[in-house]
Amino acid sequence: MSLSTTELRKDPGQLPGDGQKPALSLQNVHVIYRTRRGKVQAVRGVSLDLQAGESLALIGESGSGKTTLGLAIVQLLVSTARVEPGTIIYRRGDREVDVLQLKGAALREFRWRDCAMVFQSALNALNPVLRVWDQVWDTAKAHGWNDRKAVHERFLDLLRFVQLDPRRVIYAFPHELSGGMRQRALLAMALLLDPQILILDEPTTALDILTQRTIIDLLRRLKEEQHFTMIFISHDLAIAAELADRVATMYAGRVVEVGAVNDIFYRPRHPYTLGLIRAVPTVTGGFEELASIPGSPPDLINLPGGCKFHPRCPFATERCHHEEPDLEPVGPGHQAACWHWTEVEKELARNPLHRGVPLQATQASAQESREVQS
Numbered sequence: 001m002s003l004s005t006t007e008l009r010k011d012p013g014q015l016p017g018d019g020q021k022p023a024l025s026l027q028n029v030h031v032i033y034r035t036r037r038g039k040v041q042a043v044r045g046v047s048l049d050l051q052a053g054e055s056l057a058l059i060g061e062s063g064s065g066k067t068t069l070g071l072a073i074v075q076l077l078v079s080t081a082r083v084e085p086g087t088i089i090y091r092r093g094d095r096e097v098d099v100l101q102l103k104g105a106a107l108r109e110f111r112w113r114d115c116a117m118v119f120q121s122a123l124n125a126l127n128p129v130l131r132v133w134d135q136v137w138d139t140a141k142a143h144g145w146n147d148r149k150a151v152h153e154r155f156l157d158l159l160r161f162v163q164l165d166p167r168r169v170i171y172a173f174p175h176e177l178s179g180g181m182r183q184r185a186l187l188a189m190a191l192l193l194d195p196q197i198l199i200l201d202e203p204t205t206a207l208d209i210l211t212q213r214t215i216i217d218l219l220r221r222l223k224e225e226q227h228f229t230m231i232f233i234s235h236d237l238a239i240a241a242e243l244a245d246r247v248a249t250m251y252a253g254r255v256v257e258v259g260a261v262n263d264i265f266y267r268p269r270h271p272y273t274l275g276l277i278r279a280v281p282t283v284t285g286g287f288e289e290l291a292s293i294p295g296s297p298p299d300l301i302n303l304p305g306g307c308k309f310h311p312r313c314p315f316a317t318e319r320c321h322h323e324e325p326d327l328e329p330v331g332p333g334h335q336a337a338c339w340h341w342t343e344v345e346k347e348l349a350r351n352p353l354h355r356g357v358p359l360q361a362t363q364a365s366a367q368e369s370r371e372v373q374s
């Protein structure tokens, strides 16, 4: 028997756009890691709003600050990290929480009940010497649940929801499960306390293609049927295209472009986003069109002056060497931080992204039909 909508969500999520203030507001968030070599400026002045029920994908190369931003939201950064300046405000109903001021029990409460993060490496995120059930029960107890039977029943239901055989998984040790099973078990654990926001860090990395498909379908159900508010951290653009309402591109710790999923993938205005899209092979597009972004991301301890992308940017001019652009509107609900975004627009008019989103053939046609309808 599978879990029904009402059973899964004790506090059903709101639909996007139902007039509420954002569920999460980040204002000018900075994160620095202190290291022997110096200060790593991992996140630099990120401001983002996330509406209840909305899903946002954070895309960008390795090291662009995506995971650090996710960890800052749930306050799980290592002790060498500092979040300053900036504010992170979380809202649920009439409650408003200043996340960076939370401590002790209030912080633990926020982490599981309001905002849960599912980590990149499911094996590392689970305690290897504890059976799955023991970890679930520890979490439940830590949040004041003492009805063991009720927690057990709920977790069995959640395991069924994530399409795992509950009896096989619940008393297993993590190493007895495959990567895909561990990922789904973690997802079930994250859902235990019915959080409003789910942050998923590379949810399908290192999984085979069929297991990836299962996880993506599951996440889509969580989004479409259960209205979870979600942040996907991924360098896999196909996942972002399938699951996100909006996409934010990060480069060298900053959001350099943000907009609706179709705007980002069909009408990117930042040269870096354009480079990311053109650098991904597609089943339909073949490899002949494949282009890569020259160079590599900057050292976050010694950042270049001006726009941090200028050393790799085909559109860069003298101004880009000295002045760092802020995000500015480039279309409805669409912002980019580039002095030359109109040049990118012209370049796309000359060489359109026929293929659009880098998807598998079947997904591409579904995406294209959505694009035509919109």
Ligand SMILES: Nc1ncnc2c1ncn2[C@@H]1O[C@H](COP(=O)(O)OP(=O)(O)OP(=O)(O)O)[C@@H](O)[C@H]1O
Pocket: 033, 034, 035, 040, 042, 060, 061, 062, 063, 064, 065, 066, 067, 068, 069, 078, 080, 235, 300
């Ligand atoms: N604990 C740490 N101590 C020092 N520097 C760190 C630490 N964790 C991350 N960094 C640095 O912060 C920067 C951002 O890393 P982060 O993991 O947030 O990027 P990312 O975009 O999520 O990359 P990936 O996709 O590889 O996880 C990188 O330069 C990274 O080396």
